[in-house]
Amino acid sequence: MNDMRFTERAVVEDKKIAAKGVQVYYGSNHAIKDVNVDILDKTVTAFIGPSGCGKSTFLRCINRMNDTIDIARVEGDILLDGEDIYDAKVDPVQLRAKVGMVFQKPNPFPKSIYDNVAYGPRIHGLARTKADLDEIVEKSLRRAALWDEAKDRLEQPGTGLSGGQQQRLCIARAVATSPEVLLMDEPCSALDPIATAQVEELIDELRERFSVVIVTHSMQQAARVSQRTAFFHLGELVEYGETGQIFTNPEDPRTESYITGRIG
Amino acid sequence: MPVLWLVIAVLLLAAAGYVAGRQRALTSAGNDPRDLHSLPSYYGSHVFIKTAVPALIAMMLWLLVQPLVIESRISNVIPDTAISADTTRSLVMADVRRVAEGLNLAVNQGAMSAEDAARVRADTTDVRERLGEVGIALGSDVEPYVLQAAQSYRALSAAMSTWMTLFVAALAIAGCAIGLMRTRKDFRARNVVEAAILALLMLASTIAILTTLGIILSMLFETRNFFQQYPWHDFFFGLTWSPSFSGRGGASQLGIVPLLWGTLYISFIALLVAVPIGLFAAIYMSEYASPKARAVAKPLIEILAGIPTIVYGLFALITVGPLLRDYFAQPMGLGESASSVMTAGIVMGIMLIPFVSSLSDDIINAVPQAMRDGSLGLGATQSETIKQVIVPAALPGIVGAILLAASRAIGETMIVVLGAGAAAKLDLNPFEAMTTVTVKIVSQLTGDTDFASAETLVAFALGLTLFVITLGLNVLALYIVRKYREQYE
Numbered sequence: 001m002n003d004m005r006f007t008e009r010a011v012v013e014d015k016k017i018a019a020k021g022v023q024v025y026y027g028s029n030h031a032i033k034d035v036n037v038d039i040l041d042k043t044v045t046a047f048i049g050p051s052g053c054g055k056s057t058f059l060r061c062i063n064r065m066n067d068t069i070d071i072a073r074v075e076g077d078i079l080l081d082g083e084d085i086y087d088a089k090v091d092p093v094q095l096r097a098k099v100g101m102v103f104q105k106p107n108p109f110p111k112s113i114y115d116n117v118a119y120g121p122r123i124h125g126l127a128r129t130k131a132d133l134d135e136i137v138e139k140s141l142r143r144a145a146l147w148d149e150a151k152d153r154l155e156q157p158g159t160g161l162s163g164g165q166q167q168r169l170c171i172a173r174a175v176a177t178s179p180e181v182l183l184m185d186e187p188c189s190a191l192d193p194i195a196t197a198q199v200e201e202l203i204d205e206l207r208e209r210f211s212v213v214i215v216t217h218s219m220q221q222a223a224r225v226s227q228r229t230a231f232f233h234l235g236e237l238v239e240y241g242e243t244g245q246i247f248t249n250p251e252d253p254r255t256e257s258y259i260t261g262r263i264g
Numbered sequence: 265m266p267v268l269w270l271v272i273a274v275l276l277l278a279a280a281g282y283v284a285g286r287q288r289a290l291t292s293a294g295n296d297p298r299d300l301h302s303l304p305s306y307y308g309s310h311v312f313i314k315t316a317v318p319a320l321i322a323m324m325l326w327l328l329v330q331p332l333v334i335e336s337r338i339s340n341v342i343p344d345t346a347i348s349a350d351t352t353r354s355l356v357m358a359d360v361r362r363v364a365e366g367l368n369l370a371v372n373q374g375a376m377s378a379e380d381a382a383r384v385r386a387d388t389t390d391v392r393e394r395l396g397e398v399g400i401a402l403g404s405d406v407e408p409y410v411l412q413a414a415q416s417y418r419a420l421s422a423a424m425s426t427w428m429t430l431f432v433a434a435l436a437i438a439g440c441a442i443g444l445m446r447t448r449k450d451f452r453a454r455n456v457v458e459a460a461i462l463a464l465l466m467l468a469s470t471i472a473i474l475t476t477l478g479i480i481l482s483m484l485f486e487t488r489n490f491f492q493q494y495p496w497h498d499f500f501f502g503l504t505w506s507p508s509f510s511g512r513g514g515a516s517q518l519g520i521v522p523l524l525w526g527t528l529y530i531s532f533i534a535l536l537v538a539v540p541i542g543l544f545a546a547i548y549m550s551e552y553a554s555p556k557a558r559a560v561a562k563p564l565i566e567i568l569a570g571i572p573t574i575v576y577g578l579f580a581l582i583t584v585g586p587l588l589r590d591y592f593a594q595p596m597g598l599g600e601s602a603s604s605v606m607t608a609g610i611v612m613g614i615m616l617i618p619f620v621s622s623l624s625d626d627i628i629n630a631v632p633q634a635m636r637d638g639s640l641g642l643g644a645t646q647s648e649t650i651k652q653v654i655v656p657a658a659l660p661g662i663v664g665a666i667l668l669a670a671s672r673a674i675g676e677t678m679i680v681v682l683g684a685g686a687a688a689k690l691d692l693n694p695f696e697a698m699t700t701v702t703v704k705i706v707s708q709l710t711g712d713t714d715f716a717s718a719e720t721l722v723a724f725a726l727g728l729t730l731f732v733i734t735l736g737l738n739v740l741a742l743y744i745v746r747k748y749r750e751q752y753e
Contacts, residue, residue, distance in 0.1 A: 068640060070554075097643030107634035110657045119652065120642040170638070177642055 016041040016181060016211040017062060022076035024057055024066065031057045034076075035237045037230055039181075044203060044212045046226035046243065048219060050258065053232040055215045059183050062213065063099035064092040080181070097124055100174035104186040106166030108158030108173075113150050116158040116169055117141060120177035136176055144172035145202050164195020171202060175210075182206060184214040188221065200225050219259055223247050231255045270323065270429055274436045278316035281440040285311030285447050293449040302454035310453040313460050314443030319436035326428045334420050341413050356410065359402075363391070363414035364421075366400035373398050382415055483731065486724035493718040494518060499725060505688035507708065507719045518722045520729060522688040526698035527730075530609045530684060531673035533694065537613025538673075539666055542620025549621070550628040551650055562625070569618035573678040580611040580683030588695065599695035601685070606694045608683030612676055619669040627661030628654060660744045667741035671734040677702040701730050 017039040024032035032054045039045050047055035057066070064085060066072040078085050085095050097120070108116050117137045120126075127133035137154070141147040146168045150161075158169050167187060174182060184203070188196040203225045206212055216222050222229050223243060230240040231252075239246060239255045250256045289307035293299035300307070335357060342356055367384075370376040375398050376384070384391060391406040447453070491499070494516075502519020545565060549558055585602035592606075593599045631654050639649040655662070677700070685697035686707060708723040715721070 063641065065637065065641060068637070093643050093645050095643075096641055101637075101641035103634060103637060103641070105634055107632070107638040109635060109638065109653050119639070119644075123642070123644050123648055123652070173638075173642065 014041040015039075016081065017213075018077075018079040018082075019058075019061075020077045020079075022058065022061060022074065022078060024054070024061060024075075025073045026057075026069070027071040031235055032061070033235045035232075037237055037240055039211060039213060040228065041211045042207055042209070043228055044207050044214060044226040045228045045230065046222035047213065047215045047230050047232060048217075048222045048258075049232035049238075051217075054235040055230075055232045056185050058232070059185055059213060059215050062181065062183055063096045063101055065096075065101065067092055097177050098179055099181045099183060100177060100179035102167070102170050102174050102182065102184045102187050105190050106163060106170050108161070108166050108169050110157060110159055112155045113141075113158045113161070113169060114154040117172050117176050119173060124177060126177065140172040140176035141169075143175050143202075143206070144168045145198060145205075146172055162195070164191050164198060167191060167195065167199060168202065171199070171206075175206070179210060182210045182212045184212065186215050186217060189217060196221075219247070231258060233258070266425060266429065267323070267327070270432055271320065274316055274319045274323075274432065277436050277440055278312045281311035281315045281443060282308035285444055288444060288447045289449060289451075289453070292447070300449050301452050302457075306453040306457050307447050307451070309457045310451075311440060311443035311447065313457065315436050315440040317460070318439050319432050322435050323428065323432045326431070330421070330424050330428070334417060334424065337420060338413050338417050341409075341416060343409060359410050360413045360417055362400070362402065363395070363406055363410055364417040366395035366398065366402070367414060367418055369400060370395060370398045382419065384411070384415075480728075480731070483724050483728040486721055487728045490718060490721035490725045493721065499722070503690060505704070507722070516719055518718065520701070520726065522690045523699065523701045523704050523726065524729075525690050526605070526680075526684070526688065527674055527700040527702075529605050529694070529698065530612065530680060530700060531670060533605060533609025534612035534616055534673045534676075535666065535670055537610055538616035538620050538669055541613075542617045542665075542669075543624055543662065545617065545621040546624035546628055547650060547655075550625050551646065551654065562622075565621055566618050568615065569622070571615070573615065573676060574682075576611050576615050577678040577682030580607050580679055584611055585683060593695035598693055601695065601697045603683060603685035603697045604695045605684055605698050608680050609694070611683050612673055612679050615676075615679065616669045616673060619672060620665055623665035623668065624658070624662050627658045627665065630661070631657045660747055664741040664745035667737045667744070671737040671741075674700075674730065674734055674737070675702060676700075677706060681706070701726050705730075 015038050017037075019035055019037045019039075022032055022035045023030070035054075035058060047059060049055050060066045061074055061078060062080075062085075066074055074086060080095070080099070083090070109119065111119070114137055117140050118127075118133055121133060121136050127136055138147060138151075141150055146165060149165060150169070158166065161169060167190070171182075171187070187203075188199050191199065200221065203212055203214065207227075214222075214225065226243045228241065229243045229246040231238045231246065231250075231254075233254050239250060239252045241251075246255060247259055250259065286304045286308035289300055290297065290304055297304055338360060339353055339357055342353065342360070367376070367381045371378050371381050375394065384394075385408070391411055392402045395402060395406075499518055499520055501521065502517055503521050504517040504519050505522045507516040507518060549562055549565075553561060581602075585604070585607040588604065588606055588610075589600070589602045593601070593604065635653050635657060636649055639653045640646070644652070680700045680703050684699060684703075686699045686703055687697045688704065689696060689698050691698065705723045705726050708720055708726075
């Protein structure tokens with residue numbers, strides 16, 4: 001492990017999301033067992049753990065994407081800025097505009113690059129004029145480090161981009177709705193190492209504005225991009241803390257076994 | 265039935281060849297199947313194919329060619345003097361065949377011995393009466409030359425059948441022997457058998473293509489005959505459809521325009537009914553309905569597709585037609601007719617709902633879940649997701665479904681006969697009776713028809729025109745659907 005860039009890790013101890021006693025059931029399967037975690041603002045938080053440990057499930061609880069699965073049931077409290085997102089008066093659709101999501105496989109819509117990025121702003125009425133919208137699209141594409149490659153082909157279909165470009169387009173699309181939190185579910189697992197490096201660099205830049213939560217299978221990636229790391233195992237949150245500490249001096253023996261490659 | 269016995273014999277020989285081939289392969293490998301190139305059953309199948317396939321193909325070809333050969337030989341026997349003014353050679357040949365069949369029957373039933381049948385003479389025996397006894401009624405007394413021809417017809421077919429049996433048997437035995445000789449442990453029997461299966465598959469697809477081709481050619485041929493009798497520009501641009509059957513005087517006017525207008529008008533109304541209902545049903549089924557509701561509702565909708573169109577026609581005739589007339593057409597002063605474009609169009613639209621909904625449903629379901637997640641994850645509602653992502657993504661496929669439904673509507677007949685009537689008219693009023701191309705094809709070809717007059721042959725020109733239109737729609741639909749498929753791969 002490298003020195004984990006401790007100097008950069010002067011994080012603001014500002015609680016963005018607080019989860020208390022979260023339980024998730026898929027039918028009779030108890031997928032998440034009593035998870036308590038505080039996710040900080042303007043920080044990259046990585047969820048690591050072996051396959052099927054519940055890290056993606058927990059991620060999908062934060063923007064209520066589990067609502068779309070009929071048999072999923074969520075218990076406990078998840079507070080975003082102190083408000084319970086599972087409260088009856090919260091509209092999950094509004095919530096998802098505030099908590100954007102990038103998926104494992106790049107999933108651009110079969111529309112032009114411009115329309116892909118403009119999709120969210122159009123739905124939420126974020127732009128008053130065409131010029132406004134153009135500006136949002138450009139800003140989002142720049143933020144996703146895709147502007148230079150895409151500026152001359154905005155009208156071409158987003159599905160025609162390469163895999164790494166598609167994933168950055170999806171990030172631009174998520175950024176365009178100006179969310180407060182960005183959830184990323186293994187965003188690099190379908191990408192080659194060069195595209196992965198670009199996306200990782202991007203994630204580090206996104207930290208200036210958003211709270212980023214990233215699920216990853218790669219411990220190196222967690223170590224490279226995150227300031228905080230949560231280790232999930234069999235539906236439980238085993239350990240959560242500073243990334244440097246988790247990787248160099250884990251408290252729980254299961255964490256140590258996992259990061260040294262003995263389980264997982 | 266010598267042919268049936270021959271087939272059974274060939275198959276038995278092939279089955280024996282299967283056992284022998286399998287055994288021979290095993291023996292050549294010292295009874296260790298692991299030393300064989302292919303599984304033992306492949307060696308057996310190889311001998312089976314070598315035995316049965318060439319023999320049976322030869323038999324089929326022989327059976328196709330044999331009647332032609334016999335006909336040409338026998339018709340030479342008939343003296344030219346026998347072909348008088350009121351008859352033709354083919355009519356005399358029909359007599360010959362009939363007498364020959366009668367003789368065969370008489371021999372089979374024991375009313376005549378085989379020698380009698382071969383030797384009987386028209387001037388000494390009343391052949392007509394004797395054949396009448398075994399149930400073959402002849403129109404007139406048998407002429408001596410007809411009886412003679414019939415007798416040589418019988419002799420020739422018996423001889424040719426014998427030759428065929430010998431030839432086919434020889435082919436089967438030779439095939440079996442060659443197959444067995446080739447069978448050795450290094451012989452690649454599996455590859456040979458698989459090549460045979462490939463040939464079978466190719467044959468199946470060729471038959472489908474050739475049938476289409478045959479249909480087109482037969483239509484083209486008759487259409488050409490029609491256009492020799494009737495000017496093509498009057499057919500394609502004529503605004504009046506009033507065929508007059510020969511004998512009643514007056515020339516026919518055979519313009520396709522009123523029929524095409526009726527066809528397109530009724531199809532348009534049908535699609536106006538079927539597309540929104542079908543599409544909305546599909547969206548509900550695939551996006552909103554719970555699995556339980558879907559499991560019940562989808563088969564129920566598809567039942568509509570199983571109702572025979574004549575039943576839809578009855579529904580149009582006794583329910584929808586009078587209803588539209590009494591509550592819409594008459595109060596609005598638009599017409600007095602229960603049969604109308606509207607009636608046929610609405611009922612046909614109902615018939616088409618399952619086509620549109622079922623195909624669209626499959627296509628909407630084929631849109632990847634990642635698209636829905638992506639849109640929902642951006643804070644879109646389910647409805648926005650459907651409008652902005654799912655339907656646009658599925659649109660090419662949906663258009664394909666609509667075009668398939670359209671070609672179905674254009675070809676529909678029964679609903680139109682019962683719902684819209686049979687009057688060819690060029691009118692904009694949807695409560696007026698009109699008719700379509702298909703209905704007129706039926707009415708031109710039913711009853712006493714003379715297949716040489718323009719009034720009958722026009723049916724083929726109509727059919728071909730319709731075929732070209734629906735073919736065009738289907739090609740367009742296939743093209744669009746194929747383009748859609750490329751999008752997610």
